[in-house]
Amino acid sequence: xxxxxxxxxxxxxxxxxxxxxxxxxxxxxxxxxxxxxxxxxxxxxxxxxxxxxxxxxxxxxxxxxxxxxxxxxxxxxxxxxxxxxxxxxxxxxxxxxxxxxxxxxxxxxxxxxxxxxxxxxxxxxxxxxxxxxxxxxxxxxxxxxxxxxxxxxxxxxxxxxxxxxxxxxxxxxxxxxxxxxxxxxxxxxxxxxxxxxxxxxxxxxxxxxxxxxxxxxxxxxxxxxxxxxxxxxxxxxxxxxxxxxxxxxxxxxxxxxxxxxxxxxxxxxxxxxxxxxxxxxxxxxxxxxxxxxxxxxxxxxxxxxxxxxxxxxxxxxxxxxxxxxxxxxxxxxxxxxxxxxxxxxxxxxxxxx
Amino acid sequence: xxxxxxxxxxxxxxxxxxxxxxxxxxxxxxxxxxxxxxxxxxxxxxxxxxxxxxxxxxxxxxxxxxxxxxxxxxxxxxxxxxxxxxxxxxxxxxxxxxxxxxxxxxxxxxxxxxxxxxxxxxxxxxxxxxxxxxxxxxxxxxxxxxxxxxxxxxxxxxxxxxxxxxxxxxxxxxxxxxxxxxxxxxxxxxxxxxxxxxxxxxxxxxxxxxxxxxxxxxxxxxxxxxxxxxxxxxxxxxxxxxxxxxxxxxxxxxxxxxxxxxxxxxxxxxxxxxxxxxxxxxxxxxxxxxxxxxxxxxxxxxxxxxxxxxxxxxxxxxxxxxxxxxxxxxxxxxxxxxxxxxxxxxxxxxxxxxxxxxxxxxxxxxx
Amino acid sequence: xxxxxxxxxxxxxxxxxxxxxxxxxxxxxxxxxxxxxxxxxxxxxxxxxxxxxxxxxxxxxxxxxxxxxxxxxxxxxxxxxxxxxxxxxxxxxxxxxxxxxxxxxxxxxxxxxxxxxxxxxxxxxxxxxxxxxxxxxxxxxxxxxxxxxxxxx
Numbered sequence: 105x106x107x108x109x110x111x112x113x114x115x116x117x118x119x120x121x122x123x124x125x126x127x128x129x130x131x132x133x134x135x136x137x138x139x140x141x142x143x144x145x146x147x148x149x150x151x152x153x154x155x156x157x158x159x160x161x162x163x164x165x166x167x168x169x170x171x172x173x174x175x176x177x178x179x180x181x182x183x184x185x186x187x188x189x190x191x192x193x194x195x196x197x198x199x200x201x202x203x204x205x206x207x208x209x210x211x212x213x214x215x216x217x218x219x220x221x222x223x224x225x226x227x228x229x230x231x232x233x234x235x236x237x238x239x240x241x242x243x244x245x246x247x248x249x250x251x252x253x254x255x256x257x258x259x260x261x262x263x264x265x266x267x268x269x270x271x272x273x274x275x276x277x278x279x280x281x282x283x284x285x286x287x288x289x290x291x292x293x294x295x296x297x298x299x300x301x302x303x304x305x306x307x308x309x310x311x312x313x314x315x316x317x318x319x320x321x322x323x324x325x326x327x328x329x330x331x332x333x334x335x336x337x338x339x340x341x342x343x344x345x346x347x348x349x350x351x352x353x354x355x356x357x358x359x360x361x362x363x364x365x366x367x368x369x370x371x372x373x374x375x376x377x378x379x380x381x382x383x384x385x386x387x388x389x390x391x392x393x394x395x396x397x398x399x400x401x402x403x404x405x406x407x408x409x410x411x412x413x414x415x416x417x418x419x420x421x422x423x424x425x426x427x428x429x430x431x432x433x434x435x436x437x438x439x440x441x442x443x444x445x446x447x448x449x450x451x452x453x454x455x456x457x
Numbered sequence: 458x459x460x461x462x463x464x465x466x467x468x469x470x471x472x473x474x475x476x477x478x479x480x481x482x483x484x485x486x487x488x489x490x491x492x493x494x495x496x497x498x499x500x501x502x503x504x505x506x507x508x509x510x511x512x513x514x515x516x517x518x519x520x521x522x523x524x525x526x527x528x529x530x531x532x533x534x535x536x537x538x539x540x541x542x543x544x545x546x547x548x549x550x551x552x553x554x555x556x557x558x559x560x561x562x563x564x565x566x567x568x569x570x571x572x573x574x575x576x577x578x579x580x581x582x583x584x585x586x587x588x589x590x591x592x593x594x595x596x597x598x599x600x601x602x603x604x605x606x607x608x609x610x611x612x613x614x615x616x617x618x619x620x621x622x623x624x625x626x627x628x629x630x631x632x633x634x635x636x637x638x639x640x641x642x643x644x645x646x647x648x649x650x651x652x653x654x655x656x657x658x659x660x661x662x663x664x665x666x667x668x669x670x671x672x673x674x675x676x677x678x679x680x681x682x683x684x685x686x687x688x689x690x691x692x693x694x695x696x697x698x699x700x701x702x703x704x705x706x707x708x709x710x711x712x713x714x715x716x717x718x719x720x721x722x723x724x725x726x727x728x729x730x731x732x733x734x735x736x737x738x739x740x741x742x743x744x745x746x747x748x749x750x751x752x753x754x755x756x757x758x759x760x761x762x763x764x765x766x767x768x769x770x771x772x773x774x775x776x777x778x779x780x781x782x783x784x785x786x787x788x789x790x791x792x793x794x795x796x797x798x799x800x801x802x803x804x805x806x807x808x809x810x811x812x813x814x815x816x817x818x819x820x821x822x823x824x
Numbered sequence: 825x826x827x828x829x830x831x832x833x834x835x836x837x838x839x840x841x842x843x844x845x846x847x848x849x850x851x852x853x854x855x856x857x858x859x860x861x862x863x864x865x866x867x868x869x870x871x872x873x874x875x876x877x878x879x880x881x882x883x884x885x886x887x888x889x890x891x892x893x894x895x896x897x898x899x900x901x902x903x904x905x906x907x908x909x910x911x912x913x914x915x916x917x918x919x920x921x922x923x924x925x926x927x928x929x930x931x932x933x934x935x936x937x938x939x940x941x942x943x944x945x946x947x948x949x950x951x952x953x954x955x956x957x958x959x960x961x962x963x964x965x966x967x968x969x970x971x972x973x974x975x976x977x
Contacts, residue, residue: 182581234800240581241800244793251786255779275776387588432619434600440592448589451582452574504977543930546898548850555843610930629852629896717976732977763977 127449131395131442135414138421145428150300152421159416161291161307162372166365166389167396167412168315169358174403175322176354177334178231180393180447183242184386185250186227187362190219192253195367195376196276199285200264209286209371216363223249224359228352246386254379280376289371307368314361315405321357330354334401365389391415391443394450418442471791472741475758478787479765486768493764495645500760501753502635502651503716507709508733508752509658510702515747516666517698518678521734521792524568524583524699528706529726530594531560536711536720537598537625541608545629547637550715557707564590565703569696576681580744580796587730598722621722631718651712658705659749674698678745735759735788744799762787852898853925856933856952859887864947869937872908876916877936879904887936900925906936923949 143149166184173181194216203211227245231238258275262268267280281287293306321327332340333350341347366385370376393403396411423435466473483493507525514522535556539549568586575582602608603619613625635648665671676684677694685691710729714720737747739762740755763784770780859871870889877885877893885893895904903922910917919940925932931952938948 230797233804234797235804236577237796237800237803239578240584241793241796243581243584244789244796248786248789248793251782251789254782255786258776258779258782259774432600434596437592437595437599441589441596444585444589444592447585448571448582451578451585452571500977542847543852544846544850545852545896546850548846548898549852552843552846552850555839555846558839729977760977 125397125449127446128395128397131414131418131446134442135417135421138418138425141425141429142421145425147424147428148300152424154300154302155420156413156417157303157308158291158372159420160412161304161311162369163365163388163392163416164311164408164412165314165368166362166385167392167408168311168318168405169361169365170389170393170398171318171322171403171405171408172330172354172357172361174393174398174401175327175334176330176351177337177401178351178354179239179242179400180390180450181242181355181358181362182239182386182390183227183246183249184358184362184389185246185382186223187220187359188366188382188385189249189253190223190359191216191363191366192376192378192382193219194363195370196262196267196280196378199267199280200262202264204284206286206289209289209367212286212367213364216367217360220360220363221356224356225352227359228355231355232348232351243386247383250380250383257378276378278377278379278381280378282370282374282376286367286371287374290368291372304372307372310368314364315408318361319405326350326353387443387447388415388419391446394446398450399453400450415443469741471739471795472754472758475739475762479758479761482762482765482769485772486765487772488765488768491644493761496764497757497760498645498647499635499716500763501756502648502655503713504709504733504736504756504760505655505752506658506712507706507729508737508756509655509662509749510705510709511733511737512662512747512749512752513665513674513698513705514702515742515745516671516678517674517695518681518745519572519695519698520580520583520744521737522583522699522702522706523580523730523734524565524572524586525702525706525733526587526726526730527564527568527590528557528561528703528708529710529729530590531557531564531703532707532710532714533720533722533726534560534594534598535707536627536714537602537608537613537621537722540625540627540629541610541613543610543629546633547630549630550634550711553711554708557711558704561704561707562700565700566696568703569699572699573692573695591727594726595723623722625720625722627714627718627720630715632716634712634715651716654712662749670694670697731788731792732759735791738791738795743795743802759788848927849899851900851927852896853902853929854931854952855895855897855902855925856931857885857887857893857895858933858935859889859891859893859937860935861889862935862938862947864938864941864943869941869943871937872910873912873914874909875936876907876909877904878907892933897925900927906940908936908940 139149139152142152166188169184169187170181173179191212194212194214197215198208198212201211230245231242234241260276262274262276266284267276269275269277288304290307290310291304294309296303296305322331329340329345330350330353332343333345333347337347340350366382392411392415393407394411395414396407396409398404398407398411419435419439422438423433426432426434426438507529510525510528511522514520532553535553538556539553542552544552568583571586572579572582597606599620601619602621603614608614608621613621615622632648634651634654635646638649638653640647640649666675673684673689673694674697676687676689677691681691684694710726713729714725717725736755736759737751738755739759740751740753742748742751742755766784766787767777767780770783771777773779857875857877859875861871862869871887873889875885875887875891876883877887877895879895879897884895885891887893901922902925903920906919906921907916908919909915921939923939923945926949929951931954933950933952935948935950
């Protein structure tokens with residue numbers, strides 16, 4: 105009697121673990137251990153929480169950018185750097201045109217939008233031509249665009265002395281400080297400080313707004329059509345949905361969100377990073393949403409939130425805890441193994457039809 | 458006849474584009490022909506073997522093996538050991554190759570197994586595998602070498618006592634293969650032994666295509682289901698093709714690094730896959746078809762571009778970084794274009810097949 | 825099936841054999857030559873006015889009394905030719921020397937006068953211990969990834 109009971113119990117756990125995914129379980133467990141270990145090894149607990157929340161507010165929108173393309177069946181958007189470049193164009197042009205303070209942030213978004221729409225549209229057309237091979241080509245579209253823009257950052261006639269190399273008087277610097285522009289533009293709105301804990305309310309509200317809009321959009325007619333295209337293209341076609349147009353729309357939204365995402369990241373980080381910096385930015389976002397429970401063809405807002413918290417939690421916690429514990433900084437390596445392992449896990453799983 | 462000329466032009470658009478790029482950049486760069494020929498031959502010896510390792514997975518229909526980085530990592534680990542054991546010269550090179558075999562086989566087996574779980578998206582998966590294993594490689598080399606894996610010499614180890622230095626000098630086996638039978642013709646150094654090894658490898662590949670295993674691989678590459686029904690162990694064949702590729706990439710990396718004369722422990726392997734694949738594609742290969750000729754044409758054209766671009770870029774724009782970025786951009790762009798061409802072709806074939814099926818059905822109904 | 829298994833085992837054994845062979849013939853040593861005076865059996869052996877060392881037909885060192893020269897050698901059977909000029913202007917005397925280098929030493933110091941006088945190994949041969957082993961400049965920054973920019977391929 106007792107034996108059967110245990111079997112059903114372990115089975116239950118097994119089934120639950122299976123649906124949750126073993127790697128996810130490991131990562132969540134790892135984070136839990138880190139949080140428990142942090143005070144023991146002498147790391148400042150509230151400081152860690154603050155950092156995690158901060159980094160969540162920087163990165164969440166870029167993770168959110170994954171959602172529309174997963175819904176429309178375009179897979180994980182490894183081409184995120186393309187959207188990031190639109191955002192960088194918006195950021196640099198806004199500064200170039202002499203905007204300051206919060207206004208420079210608003211203008212950056214306004215200027216980035218047309219770029220994101222144009223790039224997204226072209227990118228979407230391309231992805232429509234190569235259905236089935238999206239992810240690989242997305243990766244390389246991202247890489248090509250980043251390395252192309254490397255040349256452009258040098259060649260475009262930017263003049264603002266805050267951005268160009270001092271000696272040559274031309275060519276943008278690799279990192280541009282945002283002091284006096286939109287440094288902490290969102291984070292400082294309604295910021296809550298309780299002891300050592302500080303919460304960048306504005307940035308989180310901004311993410312919440314976008315996440316809500318995304319959620320609402322997915323429940324409109326166009327949004328449900330998008331989900332239909334992703335989950336059952338044959339049915340969608342029969343229902344009279346224009347597949348190519350829906351897919352293009354999803355790519356444009358994703359690209360635009362990536363552009364906004366990098367701007368929000370910059371306002372938190374305090375610097376614009378150009379040249380090769382956007383190169384690998386897709387990887388953390390992709391693995392974050394996967395850690396949150398998404399798969400190659402299924403993703404929700406909840407996945408975004410959980411995933412970003414877990415991923416950024418690990419990114420912030422590992423270095424401090426590791427350093428305090430064993431005096432070696434293995435965080436970079438652990439992050440690399442965890443994030444790429446997560447992507448690998450998602451890719452090698454039989455995609456549920 | 459005219460149409461076939463056009464299709465030849467279209468099929469070879471990438472190499473032709475590169476010939477044009479080189480034709481523009483060479484005069485601008487102002488390099489002397491002797492210098493260029495010397496450089497090209499050096500790079501041919503250095504890279505050709507690595508690129509040859511890509512051919513077999515293409516044959517097996519698994520696309521461009523971005524996982525060749527795995528072989529490169531295996532070779533680097535082997536070379537670190539060999540230089541710690543102080544084995545020099547050609548024996549050192551041979552020993553490094555042998556030591557790399559078990560590591561390559563294991564990594565290749567793992568990669569192949571994972572790719573079998575991700576059929577239809579082999580390339581993106583092999584690409585992520587290379588990143589994942591780069592993390593594992595760093596874990597091993599940066600933290601485990603020293604305390605867990607014994608490394609004796611302080612010239613290799615970091616001063617802190619664990620981990621390997623940024624660069625490991627291979628001074629004692631530097632260019633030992635290249636110099637072994639080298640001859641000089643009017644200032645151009647020709648590394649005969651290295652070229653012989655490469656030629657031998659080409660012969661082996663040609664021979665391999667005719668063996669039973671090679672035929673099986675081609676069958677699997679053409680159509681997995683057909684091959685399966687013909688009694689070929691599809692999964693096994695695919696794993697073997699990746700293992701062979703990884704082992705060859707390891708050998709290639711040893712040859713590459715003995716020419717370079719030092720290992721950048723944490724950077725040498727990371728971009729090597731990208732550059733090799735770009736070179737192969739520049740030679741006119743595609744994702745599903747590549748020949749030995751593509752390898753050599755690719756090395757020559759790609760590396761010619763690689764040598765002249767920075768100088769030419771500096772002349773045109775007055776900034777040497779432009780050329781550096783340009784060649785990186787071109788590498789990525791070439792891969793992107795080749796991937797797009799491959800996917801559109803695949804899609805067209807699919808829709809053509811569907812149309813043909815429909816026509817057949819209609820004909821049947823009419824009859 | 826059985827035959828192919830045997831063939832496989834044979835291949836592995838042959839490869840391991842080659843590897844073992846490489847271990848022996850590929851071991852590199854750095855050999856240092858000291859033209860310094862040395863006490864042996866109660867007498868002092870003096871180096872000549874000038875000592876020239878030839879390895880593989882190439883002159884690797886030309887030493888005055890008290891100097892140290894250096895050469896690299898792969899394998900254990902070390903051969904060299906030593907040309908000693910006893911006094912200034914005198915005729916050089918050539919000696920063919922071959923000896924076994926100990927496998928486990930990276931750097932080996934040979935005392936030339938003792939070697940030529942036929943002294944036992946423990947007199948003329950000693951391990952080279954680098955004094956300035958660590959010019960430690962703190963921890964070096966680990967560069968994990970350059971994007972292939974500026975690098976050579």
